[in-house]
Amino acid sequence: MRKALTDYGKLVLDPQDKSLYENDLKQADLYESGAKKVLAASRAGQRDEAVRLLAEMRPAIDGLAKALDEHVKFNKDLAEKHAKETADAYQASRNFVLGLIIGSALLLGVVGFLTLPMCRGIELVSVTPTDFLASPMIWPTLISKYRGTITA
Numbered sequence: 001m002r003k004a005l006t007d008y009g010k011l012v013l014d015p016q017d018k019s020l021y022e023n024d025l026k027q028a029d030l031y032e033s034g035a036k037k038v039l040a041a042s043r044a045g046q047r048d049e050a051v052r053l054l055a056e057m058r059p060a061i062d063g064l065a066k067a068l069d070e071h072v073k074f075n076k077d078l079a080e081k082h083a084k085e086t087a088d089a090y091q092a093s094r095n096f097v098l099g100l101i102i103g104s105a106l107l108l109g110v111v112g113f114l115t116l117p118m119c120r121g122i123e124l125v126s127v128t129p130t131d132f133l134a135s136p137m138i139w140p141t142l143i144s145k146y147r148g149t150i151t152a
Contacts, residue, residue: 001028001032002028002032005021005024005025005028008021009021009025014078016074017071017074017075017078020067020070020071020074021071023067023070023071024064024067024068024071026067027060027063027064027066027067027068028064030060030063030064031057031060031061031063031064033060034053034054034056034057034060034061035057037053038050038053038054038057041053109152110152113150113152123146125142125146125148127139127142139151
């Protein structure tokens, strides 16, 4: 247990995490101190003394369990918070990239549909968005009138 706590201590950055970690160490010290006494009495064949010492250790055992439970809850809540932030950042990045791809495709389409006819000497018929919204049937009318083969 001491090695696990020592290894974890190297990862502590947050002030609240540090406070919880220090409490874990304090509770672990109390537990280990009591456990050593119980083991010494047990090894010396003093069964009744070991049982009495074990009963006295109950607050230390409960204190360590409570401290570790609080620390686990803190880390779980922190992980959930960071997971949500990461998911939100991923979604925002994804939306930005999709918008960039769609915007680029539209821009390339517009440039292509305007530039190609100019370079090839092909007749180009265009309608403003305002004209189209005022009369949507203008589109099929112009396709028919000019025998259009490509529309956008």
